[in-house]
Amino acid sequence: MRQKSDLLARAIRYLDIPREALPGGFGITVSGQSSMTVRGCRRILHYSAERIRLLLGGKRALSICGRGLVCTVFEGGQATVEGLIETIGFEEVKRDAP
Numbered sequence: 001m002r003q004k005s006d007l008l009a010r011a012i013r014y015l016d017i018p019r020e021a022l023p024g025g026f027g028i029t030v031s032g033q034s035s036m037t038v039r040g041c042r043r044i045l046h047y048s049a050e051r052i053r054l055l056l057g058g059k060r061a062l063s064i065c066g067r068g069l070v071c072t073v074f075e076g077g078q079a080t081v082e083g084l085i086e087t088i089g090f091e092e093v094k095r096d097a098p
Contacts, residue, residue, distance in 0.1 A: 062095045
């Protein structure tokens, strides 16, 4: 199994494929404390001014906590969140969770 993952990692580097383009891949760009863009988003699991929770590939979710949070873009597997971002955390999503 390790040979397969090593081969995949080399192919990704050689072809210069962004990780978020692969199944289960994602990327995050944070601009200061007021804006972030998440690539590889599948859907919004929770939305409020204090917390936005995004489903990533596999069983992972990204939780963004802060104040005055707004999702300004959600299209093409990309979400942009703006507001005062205080914490960012990863969580495991249970299969039966929405």
